[in-house]
Amino acid sequence: MSTSLDHATRAPARVALVSDAGSAPSGGRPRVAIVTCAEIPLLEEDDRLVLPALAALGVDASPAVWDDPAVDWTSYDLVVLRSPWDYAQRHDAFLAWAATVPRLVNPAATVAWNTDKRYLAELAAAGLPVTPTTFLAPGDPWTAPTTPGEYVIKPAVSAGSRDTGRYGPADAEQALAHVRRLQAAGRITMVQPYLPAVDSYGETALLFFADPDTGRLAYSHAIRKGPMLTGPDEGVETLYKPEEITPRSPTSAERAVGEAVVATLSDGLVYARVDLIPDERGNPLLVELELTEPSVFMLHDEGAATRLAAAIAWAL
Structure with a gap:
């Protein structure tokens, strides 16, 4: 791996990512904002599954658009990043916003580190594949x-x-x-x-949610993503491309790499997604570690919404 960049000011692989979320107030039901973007103000179908799961735990959750000036972020007991998918076009503004939001998860320090994929160089330097x-x-x-x-x-x-x-x-x-x-x-x-295995085997995404008993990220479920790239970039301006998603039982090697990746992270995270593709020898390689706004594919695992809701309630 080579880089000509001075990355010394970036967070190291095991950085202090402890959430700054405080405790819920003693009276009434806690309020949680599920952060999205203006293109999908009511959340996508998958993310909506967590709303009734949180309600069952006594938590009032509702969608909120990250750059809506009418939203009072201080009025929430917790603010959960889910689908602010237009952040890449306004990266500086998004990071500035995240830094002002109290009780944000995953926290602003994580967001600043994880939205710049130069973190991959740090994870490689830490010995991860x-x-x-x-x-x-x-x-x-x-x-x-x-x-x-x-x-x-x-x-x-x-x-x-x-x-x-x-x-x-x-x-x-x-x-x-x-x-x-x-x-x-x-x-x-x-x-x-380009790893050719993505065209046949596909990409494996492993989802990890905070375990309420330990506060550490624990494996929840996994899915397979089919290939998305068919050729050169055509400059088409779309928010995101549709994906071919199916449930997957990860191999022991994939689980091991996923566990090794999340083991580099400090406590305080509510969710993480580890994306892997096999190399030419079948060994899983990390393609992306998503800690900011990953799809978590709750539609493809019956208990996923309950587990994510429990992780969010733990963060309260």
Whole structure:
């Protein structure tokens, strides 16, 4: 893994991510905001499942749009990030907002660290099996690979495969144009090998929720995601791309990598998602660690909504 970036000011892999959520007041039912974006103000179907699960625990939860100036975030006992999926286009504003919200989970320090995928370099340095990644700062030179095999280009701050493309040896001109477009916009660019197993085996996403008994992240369930990238980035402006999702029972190797990844994180997190794809030898590689706004696919596991609600109630 190579990088030309000075990342010294970023949080290390095991950073102090303890939630600043306080205790619920002694009278009345606690109020929880489930944070979303203006495109889906009432939450997507999957996230709505947690509302009745929280109600059953005596918690009043409702959706709130992160950049709605009418929302009084101090009026909530807890603010839970779920689907603010437009943050990548307004990253600085989103981080500034998160820093002002009391009782935010996952907390603002986590958000600042995890929304910039340069954290992958830190996790790789900590010995975790991470997809090899080259990071390019604006102005860094880059030449498209001429060796066989495909590769992926995307920005370090992105969501929903936006501004992401898949390239091969014949696509050098388009790939270079993609890199230059991102660099001209002042964005950090990532280049990774395209792992062919995603086209057949797919990607495994392991979900972890806080265990109310221990306060540590514990395995909940897993799903399989089908391939999403079909070719070069076409510059289509969409909030997120549809995914092909099915339940999955992870292998023992996948569970081991997932557990190793979350073991690097400090206490205080309500949820985490670990995304893995096998390499050419079948060994799972970390593609992404999502601690800010991941889909958690409660529709694909009967007890997931109950477990997430219990984790949120624990954070109260």
